Amino acid sequence: MSTSQAPAAATSALRQGLNSRQAETARKLMEAGLEELRAVGHEALTVRTVAQRAGVSPATAYTYLASKNHLFAELFAEHITDEEPATYDAGASTTQRVQQAARDLVARIVEEPELAAAVTPALLGADPDVARLRLRIGAEFVGRYDAALRDPARPEVNPDPAVLDTLVLTLSGALLQAGMGIFSYDQMSERLVAAVAVILAGTDRNGSA
Amino acid sequence: MSTSQAPAAATSALRQGLNSRQAETARKLMEAGLEELRAVGHEALTVRTVAQRAGVSPATAYTYLASKNHLFAELFAEHITDEEPATYDAGASTTQRVQQAARDLVARIVEEPELAAAVTPALLGADPDVARLRLRIGAEFVGRYDAALRDPARPEVNPDPAVLDTLVLTLSGALLQAGMGIFSYDQMSERLVAAVAVILAGTDRNGSA
DNA sequence: ATCCTGTCTGGACAAGTGTCCAGTTTCGGT
DNA sequence: ACCGAAACTGGACACTTGTCCAGACAGGAT
Numbered sequence: 001m002s003t004s005q006a007p008a009a010a011t012s013a014l015r016q017g018l019n020s021r022q023a024e025t026a027r028k029l030m031e032a033g034l035e036e037l038r039a040v041g042h043e044a045l046t047v048r049t050v051a052q053r054a055g056v057s058p059a060t061a062y063t064y065l066a067s068k069n070h071l072f073a074e075l076f077a078e079h080i081t082d083e084e085p086a087t088y089d090a091g092a093s094t095t096q097r098v099q100q101a102a103r104d105l106v107a108r109i110v111e112e113p114e115l116a117a118a119v120t121p122a123l124l125g126a127d128p129d130v131a132r133l134r135l136r137i138g139a140e141f142v143g144r145y146d147a148a149l150r151d152p153a154r155p156e157v158n159p160d161p162a163v164l165d166t167l168v169l170t171l172s173g174a175l176l177q178a179g180m181g182i183f184s185y186d187q188m189s190e191r192l193v194a195a196v197a198v199i200l201a202g203t204d205r206n207g208s209a
Numbered sequence: 210m211s212t213s214q215a216p217a218a219a220t221s222a223l224r225q226g227l228n229s230r231q232a233e234t235a236r237k238l239m240e241a242g243l244e245e246l247r248a249v250g251h252e253a254l255t256v257r258t259v260a261q262r263a264g265v266s267p268a269t270a271y272t273y274l275a276s277k278n279h280l281f282a283e284l285f286a287e288h289i290t291d292e293e294p295a296t297y298d299a300g301a302s303t304t305q306r307v308q309q310a311a312r313d314l315v316a317r318i319v320e321e322p323e324l325a326a327a328v329t330p331a332l333l334g335a336d337p338d339v340a341r342l343r344l345r346i347g348a349e350f351v352g353r354y355d356a357a358l359r360d361p362a363r364p365e366v367n368p369d370p371a372v373l374d375t376l377v378l379t380l381s382g383a384l385l386q387a388g389m390g391i392f393s394y395d396q397m398s399e400r401l402v403a404a405v406a407v408i409l410a411g412t413d414r415n416g417s418a
Numbered sequence: 419a420t421c422c423t424g425t426c427t428g429g430a431c432a433a434g435t436g437t438c439c440a441g442t443t444t445c446g447g448t
Numbered sequence: 449a450c451c452g453a454a455a456c457t458g459g460a461c462a463c464t465t466g467t468c469c470a471g472a473c474a475g476g477a478t
Contacts, residue, residue, distance in 0.1 A: 043335070120333055120385075121330055121333040121334075123389060124329055124330040124333070124385075124388055124389060125330075126252070131390070134389055134390075134391070138386075138391060160407075162403045162404075162406070162407050163407055165400060165403065165404065166379060166403070166404040166407045166408065168382070169378070169379040169382035169383055169386070169400065169401075169404055170375060170378040170379055170382055171382065172381070172382030172383075172385045172386055173377070173378035173379055173380065173381030173382030173383075173384075173385065174378055174381075174382075175382075175385070176329075176333075176381045176382065176384070176385045177347075177378070177381055179333055180332060180333060180343055181340070181343075182343070182347060191374060191378070192378075194371045194374065194375070195371075195374065195375040195378055197371070198369075198371050198372055198375040198408055198411070199375065199407055199408055200411075201410075201411030201412070202407070202409075202410030202411035202412075203410070203411075
């Protein structure tokens with residue numbers, strides 16, 4: 001009865017309601033997780049090896065990380081979120097802006113190829129921790145395309161939701177197909193840029209390839 | 210030295226180069242797999258429970274099924290492939306034909322919701338068996354959209370590959386998002402139909418919403 | 419009827435995953 | 449300097465997954 005293992009909520013928010021000591025442990029685990037991922041890939045990585053690299057016992061690691069998948073989702077969400085928003089050339093057409101957004105996003109993802117490979121299966125899990133992160137990641141995608149779709153001259157008018165949905169669907173699809181190895185993450189960029197051109201061909205009238 | 214466990218290739222084609230006895234065992238396993246999937250869902254299903262339901266030892270099951278994921282991929286490929294090709298109304302626009310194709314595909318998928326939920330994560334695995342099936346499934350998707358895109362009056366002219374790619378990306382994306390629980394498989398149909406309208410808005414000139 | 423080839427069985431096995439708990443360390447407050 | 453609460457440790461645990469092998473079994477050819 002002298003312990004209370006779980007920080008804050010039992011299986012929740014890695015970065016919420018942690019005191020400084022816990023925050024430090026969590027940070028070490030995240031960093032070790034990314035290093036381990038780069039070093040051995042997502043297949044070989046286990047929560048225990050991450051714990052070891054972080055200089056922490058497996059039991060401790062499990063109080064912060066519900067699972068391997070949770071770690072991957074957390075790392076990916078952080079990676080994709082930690083980027084300054086793009087600024088678009090004033091003269092760019094909608095198509096050009098959205099294509100830029102797609103390229104930026106893919107570039108960011110490709111920076112950590114192992115993470116990209118790890119996250120797609122991870123996000124499909126049923127863990128509540130993962131579910132929360134899925135929403136955050138999805139929101140980030142929507143936010144980026146939404147921003148790119150807005151006319152710089154009139155940023156208050158909302159983009160067509162059907163177009164936005166379709167763009168996000170192609171992005172998810174590209175992520176899935178790259179995750180499956182149907183095409184490389186390098187080719188992903190071209191595919192998405194082409195898809196953007198197709199999708200906006202009916203809407204945007206000055207800039208589709 | 211008295212055995213040769215693996216049928217044909219060590220870890221390959223479930224339906225190729227099997228003699229009648231093996232084919233019978235394989236069939237029993239596939240049927241039992243689908244029943245088990247319906248009964249307990251893909252989380253609880255294990256190769257061992259499928260073996261038991263099929264009246265076969267676990268060791269035998271493992272000579273046909275490399276893994277749970279392999280089973281799911283095999284079942285899904287069979288399910289999606291075993292359907293008579295749609296016929297389209299002669300007067301239908303390209304958009305209408307493609308929307309019909311999307312609806313048919315989703316309808317087919319929704320027939321076995323547990324299978325749909327199981328297959329998305331399964332297809333992301335690295336097993337060679339799964340990789341083979343991924344290609345077959347992908348080809349089926351492409352084939353259906355390709356057929357729907359062709360003008361019934363001039364079926365020999367190939368559809369724009371960029372449009373075809375984009376359609377397949379949205380389909381994969383919808384599958385992924387439904388697999389993640391972002392929307393239900395019921396909503397999937399609407400989303401895809403809307404996406405088709407957006408994608409073909411620039412191309413097809415008589416039938417987009 | 420017998421043999422031979424190949425399929426199937428039963429059970430043991432190693433490896434990995436997440437849980438649990440009793441005990442130790444750390445650190446802030448008094 | 450001490451005390452108590454909270455974080456961490458080490459190790460055992462139950463469970464699942466896929467592999468392996470020696471032997472039992474069936475079915476067709478001779």
